[in-house]
Amino acid sequence: MENSRKRKREALDAEKYKHTHQAPLGYGGEDDEGNEEGKEQAYEGPAECLQAIRSAFKSAPHVSFIGQYELDLDPLKTAKEEVRMVSHEIWQASGYKFRVHDNPKIATGYKTRYWCCQDEGRRQRPRPSQREGAVPRDNVGMKRFACRSRLIIACKLAAPKGGVSLKRTIRIAIEHHTVHVPYYDVSVPAEALDMVRENLDNATPNELVGRIQALFPQVTANQIHTAWTVMSEELWKRDDQQLTSAKLLMEDLSDDVEMFNVVIEDGVEQICWGMKRIARPLIGKVVEVGLDATFETNSRHLELYSVLAEFDNAGFPLSYCLLSTASAIEIGKRTRALTRWTTMLRDRYCLNPEFVHVDKDMAEISMSRTVWASAKIQLCWWHLRKALRERLSRAKLTTTPYNVEKAVGEFTFIDRGFIPFGRTDSGEHEGGQVDSDTVEMEMSTQENPNAVYLRITKAQKESVTTTRPPDTKAATLTIKLPARVLPETATASENANDDHSCRIFCPDDLRVQLVDMVELHFCAHPLIPGYAAPSAPGIRRWAVKQMYDFCVANDLREAWAYLWENWYRKGRWELWARLSMSTSIERFTDLPPMDSWRRIKKDFLHHFHKPRVDLLVWILVTKMAPAYYRKLDLATRDIGRFRELPSWRKAFKRDWKRALKKPITVPLNIKYRPDTYRWVCTCPHFSKSRFLLCKHLVQAAPPVEPIFFLEVTRNRTTPFWTHVSLQPMTDETKPGVKQPAQQPCEDVDSSDESESDEGACHQLFVAFEDQMKKRIDLLRDFAYGLEYQIQFRDHRFLQTVERQGGALFRLAEACQQRERRQNTTRGEGTTTWESSTAMFYRTRPCVADQGS
Structure with missing residues (x-):
């Protein structure tokens, strides 16, 4: 049956070549072995035969080669292995690779017929994948050519000479009739x-x-x-089922992790574990944690959650959770699953942080409020800014439903008429859903926390005619000084046109101002002096008033409704404004797990198309975690050296050096009050700084040594930075204390000068002379170098000199012109205080006066 199918296939091939090509040797069912007899060229060995093949392919496009040679019988190699080795050598000699067609049986030895891999007539039909869910791909493959190829290699025992044969005969027959590009091997060596x-x-x-x-x-x-x-499957694959394999893998890695056996609801897939080699050393030391999720990390489409702890301003993963609730129908299923995971994490490692950093996902926020009720929920500024920019850039006017009565009930300066003109979108809420546990707002009018109240006691006149003691209940007069506010701007509704078709949500030129204003409100804190009362209510009223006035002045009705309902109303304001914890400030400003997700996806998962869950777990535990082990060990153990310090220290040093070089305008703005004792400043840059730095504080502090940047400690309350070199400055050098002005040395009466003053003046003169001589020598040597460049006539260098040295040339020309004007009697002379760069240039005497 097999032979009949083979003969039929060969007949079809011969029919295909009959009209377009000359049928090569071996087509049509002829006996290839018989065709080879009597035509082959005998060679002494394989080297001579391969050289002849190489020459044949180089000399002519049509190659018809038949040759043979003998080899010594190697008992460790079979005839089949010999044939395969010869085919590989022919590929190296000719540049064309041949693939196996069949292996006809012969009496003794082994025989294989090949075709050129790039032969158009021998292209194999694509076979669709039988895997379930496989998607057919448009894979073109390599280029094909009508080369009418054939290669036959046979290995037989040589004819014996008076006994047992100790030789093998290798016969080679090649047909190839087109020159084309060589075969490019894409296999992995x-x-x-x-x-x-x-x-x-x-x-x-x-x-x-x-x-x-x-x-x-x-x-x-x-x-x-x-x-x-x-x-690597032998390292991480334990079972065909991914979740089962992942659980078995974690049992094998029990020295590093421990599984959390949480209750799993119907329709929920969940697997979570703790990194005990990180979590146990940090018990009782964690003040801030970050919670975040990422997607598209595994083939089961499980969301990957992580809880990272802050230690020395660096993030360390405490636990991971893989979760999917796509098939569950109960409401709140994801929140309950996350709550069970983090509750076990809290109980297992005594984790009770003061700050919990999240993005704007309401399920994560609800879980954090349940598990860590006393912690401050802090939204990540990066996510907040991203959400603001995306919403402000959209043109649609439909916005979040605006409850104006609650807004007016909370702040009386809000106008009931300042409402959006268009329809509302009940589905537009930052975080994806309405937070149902929002605290209800009180409708009563609140007192202005930024107002100042004075109570003056009325003085009583003592009566000289009576001996009765004065009345202890003195009359009092209360005066209320309201906070200074901008004059109310007329609402746009008074002058609004009936046609609102040209309105947009937020113009382009106002978006940056609005985002910057939100950032200013985000950074405000009672510990940082600012433009409002140093209290949480006072700062909130100031922030709402400033944002409301900005929206009213620019007629941003829809933007105000969006900002109030999603960011500034009670229940949402506490999530992102960091002033809720009035006694401390968090260290993280952006969500720490984001850097971890970048490492996972960039270093490991970038080239994996939907990796298995067990592979993902193995990468997290064995590839990602060791770097954290090493950093944590160095952070918690004193080794007497500064090695692998957190990356924030380099950024802190860079910002410190930059602030040290920035010029300070003199006199200092009266609004800026740097205080090195508490390390706070009222300038706008301080509150927005990542490290709570500004040029006023840095330049008011004493000079620091390089070790300062390796040992300085950041605190969550004042002073925000502590180090032995940051000692409070004395009254003589403290900012704000006016120092007596120093007179120039030449204006001081010589009779009152002390020896120290004379020495100081002499040192200044010597320093000036040395510095001036260095500059003169540099210019003189450079002038000689310029003269050397003339012979090359390179205009590019001349243009560079004129462009880069333009300021110096202009100064030289101004000095020379000033000297010519002073040494001539014609024309107008120079004045003492004329506006010129050469004002302080002392001109040389004229030729007649030189040496006099």
Whole structure:
């Protein structure tokens, strides 16, 4: 049956070539072995035969080669292995790779027929994948050519000479009738696979890409990642079912992690674990945690959640959770699942932080309020700014439903007529849903926390005619000084046109101002002096009033409704304004897990298409965690050296140096009050600074040594930075204390000068002379160098000199012109205080007066 199918296939091939090509040797069912007899050229060995093949392919486009040679019988190699080795050598000699067609049976030895891999007539039909859910791909493949190819290699025992044969005969027949591009091998070499196998445990796929491609440029990054994934299965795959395999894997990694056996509802997929090698050393030391989720990390579409703890301004992962609630029908299922996970995390490691950083996901916020009821929920500024920019850039006018009565009941300066003109969108809420546990607002009018109240006691006149003691109940007069507010601007509704079709949500030129204003409100805190009462209610009233006045002045009705309902009303304001904790300020401003997600996706998951869950768990525990182990060990143990310090210290040093070089306008603005004792300043830059720095504080502080940037400690209350070198300054050097003006040395009476003053003047003169001589020598040497450049006539250098040295040339010309004007009797002379860059240039005497 097999032979009949083979003969039928060969007949079809011969029919296909009959009209377009000359049928090559071996088509049509002829006996190839018989065709070879008597035509082959005998060669002494394989080297001579391969050289003849190489010459044949180089000399002519049509190659018809038949040759044979003998080899010594190697008992360790079979005839089949010999044939395969010869085919590989022919590929190297000709540049064309041949693939196996069939293996006809012969009496003794082994025989294989090949076709050129790039032969158009021998293209294999694509076979669709049988996997369930497989998507067909438009893979074009390599270019094909009508080369009418054939290769036959046979290995037989040589004819014996008077006994047992100790030789093998290799017969080769080649047909190839078109010159085309050589075969480009895209397979991974065995040496590259060995490199992957040897570095499974100590290198990431991205690290291996550079090493392997340096030796084998044809290997792609996807091939390396695929090889790494397949070979590493023995390290992380425990079962065909992904969740079962992940649980078994964590049991094997029990020295590093511990699973949380939480109750799982119907329709919920959840697996969570704690990083005990990180969480246990941090018990009782965690003040801030960050919670965030990421997507598209595994083939089961489970969301990956993480809780990171802050220690020394750096984030360390305490626990991970893989969760999917797509098939559950109960309301609040995700919140309950997250609550069970974080509750076990809290109880297992005694985790009770003061700050919980989240994005604007209401399920995470509700969970945090339940598990850590006393903690301050703090929205990430990066997510807040992103949400604001996205909403302000959209043109649609429909906005969040605006409850004007509650707004007026809370702040009386809000006008009931300042409402959006268009319809509302009940589905537009930041966070995806309305927070049902929002505290109800009180409708009664509140007192202005920014007002000042004075109570004056009325003085009583003592009566001289009576001995009765004065009345102890003195009359009092109460005077209320209201907070200074801007004059109320007439609402846009008074002059609004009936046609509102040209309105937009927020003009382009106002978006940056609005976001900057929200950032200013985000950074305000009672510990930082500002423009409102140093209390949470006072700051909130100031922020709402400032934002409301800005929206009224620019007729941003829809924007005000959106801002009030999503950010400034009670229940939402407490989530993002950091002033709720009036006694301390958090260290994190952006969500810490975001950097961890970047590492996972960039270093490991970038080239994996939907990796398995167990592979993801293995990467998190064995590839990501060791770096955190090392950093935590160095942070909690004194080794006498400063190694692998958190990255924030470099950024802190950079900001400090930058603030040290910035000029300060003199006299200092009366609104700016730097206080190095408490390390606070009222300038706008201080509250927005990542490290609570400003040029006024940095330049008012004493000079610091390099070790300061390695040892300084950041606090959550005043003073925000402490170090032995940041001692409070004395009254003589403290900012704000006016120092007596120093007179120039030449204006001081010589009879009153002390020896120290004379020494100081002499030192200043010597320093000036040395500095001036250095500049003169530099210019003189540079002038000689310029003269040397004339012979090259390079106009590009001349243009560079004129462009970069323009200021110096203008100064030289001004000085020379001033000297010519003073040394001539014609024209108008120079004045003492004329506006010129050469005003302080002392001119040389004229030629007649030199030496006199």
